[in-house]
Amino acid sequence: MEWSERRDQYLKRMKQFEDVSHLSLSNPTGSILVRHGEYDAFEGDGPGIPYTVLGMCTSGGGRTRREMGSGTLDDVWRPGRVGLILPGGEASGFTPTMGILNVAFCLDELPACHGRKLASDDLAQATTRLYDDPLASSVMTALLHDAELHGTSTAFFEHGLSLIIHRLAELAQLSPQSPETTPKNHRLSRALDLIEESLDTDLRVKDLAQAVALDPRSFTRAFKQETTYTPFAYITRRRMEKAKQLLRSDMSVTDVASMVGYANPAKFAAAFRRWVGSSPSAWKRRQ
Numbered sequence: 402m403e404w405s406e407r408r409d410q411y412l413k414r415m416k417q418f419e420d421v422s423h424l425s426l427s428n429p430t431g432s433i434l435v436r437h438g439e440y441d442a443f444e445g446d447g448p449g450i451p452y453t454v455l456g457m458c459t460s461g462g463g464r465t466r467r468e469m470g471s472g473t474l475d476d477v478w479r480p481g482r483v484g485l486i487l488p489g490g491e492a493s494g495f496t497p498t499m500g501i502l503n504v505a506f507c508l509d510e511l512p513a514c515h516g517r518k519l520a521s522d523d524l525a526q527a528t529t530r531l532y533d534d535p536l537a538s539s540v541m542t543a544l545l546h547d548a549e550l551h552g553t554s555t556a557f558f559e560h561g562l563s564l565i566i567h568r569l570a571e572l573a574q575l576s577p578q579s580p581e582t583t584p585k586n587h588r589l590s591r592a593l594d595l596i597e598e599s600l601d602t603d604l605r606v607k608d609l610a611q612a613v614a615l616d617p618r619s620f621t622r623a624f625k626q627e628t629t630y631t632p633f634a635y636i637t638r639r640r641m642e643k644a645k646q647l648l649r650s651d652m653s654v655t656d657v658a659s660m661v662g663y664a665n666p667a668k669f670a671a672a673f674r675r676w677v678g679s680s681p682s683a684w685k686r687r688q
Contacts, residue, residue: 404507411449424502424549425438432510435504437503452488453504455503455506456486461497463630471487475590482533485528486528496640500683534568539566547561588613588614592620600639608633638676644681
């Protein structure tokens with residue numbers, strides 16, 4: 402299959418989940434793509450892709466989980482965080498509603514960095530976490546501006562990509578987090594799991610805090626620091642993302658309301674309108 406055909410297949414898949422497109426560029430062969438847009442939450446199985454993909458969250462965010470051949474990613478997207486996907490087979494999991502800058506490319510065609518070319522095996526460990534790294538995020542931002550001005554075929558663009566993947570490979574090899582930070586992250590992971598398991602219940606912040614052995618104030622502060630959302634806002638966001646998935650089916654609005662924790666359909670409709678910008682019924686008709 403030619404790269405131009407692979408490009409078209411990849412773009413078709415991306416457009417299925419895209420609400421707003423800010424930028425879409427490709428080099429002449431289709432082996433490098435830059436796409437910046439706003440995407441709906443997704444949950445389920447996804448087909449393999451022929452590209453290596455660097456992503457940086459530019460707005461929104463939330464918990465994400467991706468089970469793939471190279472391992473499992475279970476982390477939280479927030480603006481500035483960078484992640485990596487390798488080409489390969491199917492993956493399953495979920496992603497939040499967010500704005501994201503994606504740069505998809507053929508790894509073999511990138512130039513060497515620091516005298517070395519990386520292969521997929523060198524990057525497998527880097528796919529199992531997201532990165533708060535000023536170098537990676539600043540270079541991603543510079544690549545976006547360069548692509549807007551000069552396209553994706555410049556030497557600067559290709560060397561910038563190579564620099565980022567070498568940086569992520571380096572970060573993936575660093576020592577694990579210190580014991581002081583591990584309990585906090587473990588507690589947050591447990592709280593996120595509880596939220597996903599309990600979207601259809603009367604979920605309260607004090608119950609989440611109690612489940613991870615923190616007082617509500619400390620829990621709220623730690624949760625917001627990690628996810629950029631208060632627990633209540635994050636729960637509401639996840640409920641609305643889940644509701645959009647359910648509304649795409651034959652399920653009624655009343656049933657969807659119950660499935661995401663609202664005994665009163667009117668309160669669900671009001672919350673949905675605040676977060677999504679239209680009523681559940683109107684949104685469902687547009688699908």
